[in-house]
Amino acid sequence: MTKPVTIRLATREDAETITKMLINLAQDMGDGEIFASTEDTIREHGFGADPKFYTFIAEAEGHPVGMALFFRYFSTTRGMPGGFVHDLWVAPSFRGQGLGTKLISAVATHSAKVWG
Numbered sequence: 001m002t003k004p005v006t007i008r009l010a011t012r013e014d015a016e017t018i019t020k021m022l023i024n025l026a027q028d029m030g031d032g033e034i035f036a037s038t039e040d041t042i043r044e045h046g047f048g049a050d051p052k053f054y055t056f057i058a059e060a061e062g063h064p065v066g067m068a069l070f071f072r073y074f075s076t077t078r079g080m081p082g083g084f085v086h087d088l089w090v091a092p093s094f095r096g097q098g099l100g101t102k103l104i105s106a107v108a109t110h111s112a113k114v115w116g
Contacts, residue, residue, distance in 0.1 A: 002097055003060040003061055004060065005060045005065060005066075005099060005102070006058070006059050006060075007056050007057070007058045007059075007102060007103060008057055009110070010046070010054070010055040010057050011047070012043055012047040012048075014055070014057060015039045015040075015042045015046070015047075017057065017064050018042050018046070018055050018069070019037060019042050021064060021066075021067045021089050022035070022042075022067075022087060023035060024091075025089040028089070053069055053071040054071065054083075054110070055068065055070075056068045056070075056106045056107060056110070058090070058094075058102070058103060064091075065090065065091040065094045065099070066088075066089060066090040067087070067088070067089050067103070068087070068088050069085070069086050069087040069088075070085045070086060070111075071083070071084055072084075072111070072115055081115040081116060082115065083108065083111030085104060085107055088100055088103060088104070
């Protein structure tokens with residue numbers, strides 16, 4: 001049975017959680033040896049007055065089960081800004097249930113609302 005999942009925009013307090021999921025992604029992709037981000041760099045660059053990226057976190061029963069890390073970009077082809085998903089990770093036990101699509105949808109909705 002699928003557990004209910006909520007998706008929310010991350011806060012500064014989520015830096016450790018984001019870092020752990022990024023480490024899982026790097027290991028899944030075989031990039032674990034070159035992964036250099038830390039909780040401190042995530043906190044420094046992902047929050048504050050001028051964040052360099054944003055993250056949506058998916059949670060089930062209060063536990064993180066997925067994330068989408070994205071940033072604003074400008075598409076010269078479309079002639080407008082948008083959101084670019086750089087990192088997408090879903091816990092193995094939640095894969096195949098459409099959670100990745102829901103995270104991408106959250107990014108698209110946020111990007112349209114905030115950046116037009």
